[in-house]
Structures are given as structure tokens and as C-alpha cells.
Amino acid sequence: MSPLIHFMASWLVAVATTENPRDRRLITIAGVIPDIDGFGMIADVVKSIATGEPTTFFYYQRYHHYLGHGWPAAIVFTLAFACLARQRWRTALLCLAMFHLHLLCDFIASRGPTPGDIWPILYGEPVSRHPVWMWKGQWQLDGWQNRIIAVLLVFAVLGVTARRGISCLEVFSRRLDAGFVRVIQKWYSAFRPGPKPQENTRPQDQI
Numbered sequence: 001m002s003p004l005i006h007f008m009a010s011w012l013v014a015v016a017t018t019e020n021p022r023d024r025r026l027i028t029i030a031g032v033i034p035d036i037d038g039f040g041m042i043a044d045v046v047k048s049i050a051t052g053e054p055t056t057f058f059y060y061q062r063y064h065h066y067l068g069h070g071w072p073a074a075i076v077f078t079l080a081f082a083c084l085a086r087q088r089w090r091t092a093l094l095c096l097a098m099f100h101l102h103l104l105c106d107f108i109a110s111r112g113p114t115p116g117d118i119w120p121i122l123y124g125e126p127v128s129r130h131p132v133w134m135w136k137g138q139w140q141l142d143g144w145q146n147r148i149i150a151v152l153l154v155f156a157v158l159g160v161t162a163r164r165g166i167s168c169l170e171v172f173s174r175r176l177d178a179g180f181v182r183v184i185q186k187w188y189s190a191f192r193p194g195p196k197p198q199e200n201t202r203p204q205d206q207i
């Protein structure tokens with residue numbers, strides 16, 4: 001699935017399970033971090049610009065789903081995030097869960113444009129070539145199923161933003177988050193008269 005879907009899904013889980021913003025941020029990032037191995041695309045583009053040759057996406061094809069989508073990366077990231085967390089054991093377990101939710105989503109819905117263009121989960125890479133998991137019925141990456149899920153997640157994220165006074169932008173910036181929450185709660189109040197939604201309580205939150 002797309003990084004945006006992974007991001008929204010893991011943030012919603014983080015919000016449902018975790019009170020403090022720092023651990024929510026770590027859990028959310030854990031749900032997206034496997035795709036860091038797709039950054040080879042940047043090297044491909046830079047190389048293409050530098051040489052003037054057409055982009056072949058060599059590094060992207062070579063490393064995406066190889067470096068960051070297996071148990072070795074899961075262990076490394078979980079340990080690293082646990083060290084940064086306030087509630088270490090709880091956050092470690094949730095980070096591990098979000099990492100594997102990412103793998104499950106990719107397993108279900110990351111196919112290329114043709115039916116045979118299936119993305120396998122190389123769970124042992126880069127340490128071992130085994131096990132390898134793939135599903136013949138894998139949904140297309142930009143297929144209708146993923147679009148519907150993305151739309152549902154957007155509504156869920158906006159709903160949480162309006163009711164809880166926190167948004168997924170808290171992962172990047174508290175200031176951005178506060179501004180976005182104000183706008184969404186204003187709209188929420190305008191379209192749904194009645195008791196005011198919960199005010200933003202983040203100033204009392206621990207970082």
C-alpha cells in the first residue's frame with residue numbers, strides 16, 4: 001500500500017492505544033518506516049540528473065522491499081524506537097505490531113500494473129532469502145480497494161481530529177497540528193451543531 005495509507009492507519013492505532021505524543025509519533029513512524037528502503041529512488045533521480053541519462057530506477061528496484069521489509073529491520077527499528085520511547089515495552093510492542101501491519105498491507109495490496117507484477121514479502125532479507133511470501137490475488141497498488149481504504153482512513157483521521165483535538169500532523173510539528181486542529185474543529189462545529197468538541201489539550205501533554 002501507499003505510505004500515506006500506512007501512515008494514517010498506524011497513527012489511528014497509536015491514538016487508540018497511546019496517550020503521550022512522543023510514543024504516538026514513534027508508533028506512527030514504525031508503520032511507515034519499512035518504505036525507507038524506497039529512498040533509492042532519490043539516488044536514481046539524482047544520478048539521472050547528474051549524468052543526463054534516462055532514469056532506470058536501478059537502486060529503487062534493487063533495494064525496495066529488500067532492506068526494510070523483513071524481520072531484521074523490524075528488530076532494528078523496534079529496538080531503536082523503544083530506546084526513544086517513554087513507555088518502552090508498550091511502545092516496542094506497538095511498533096513491532098505496526099511494522100508487521102505494514103508488511104501485511106503490502107502483502108495484500110502492492111501489486112504492479114499487470115496481474116503477474118506481484119510484490120513478495122521477503123521476510124528474511126537482507127539476512128536470508130527465506131521465507132518469501134506472496135499472494136496471487138494481491139490488489140493493485142492504485143486499485144479501487146486501496147482508494148476506498150484511503151478515503152475511509154481520511155474520514156477516520158478527520159473524525160479523530162475533530163473529537164480528540166489531535167491530528168496526524170503532530171508527527172511532524174506541534175504548531176502545524178494545532179493550526180490544523182483549529183480548522184477542523186471549526187468546520188466540525190459549523191456542520192454539526194450541539195456540544196462543542198473536546199478542546200485541544202496538548203499543552204498539558206508530555207512531549
Ligand SMILES: [Zn+2]
Pocket residue numbers: 001034035069102106
Ligand atoms: Zn512497504
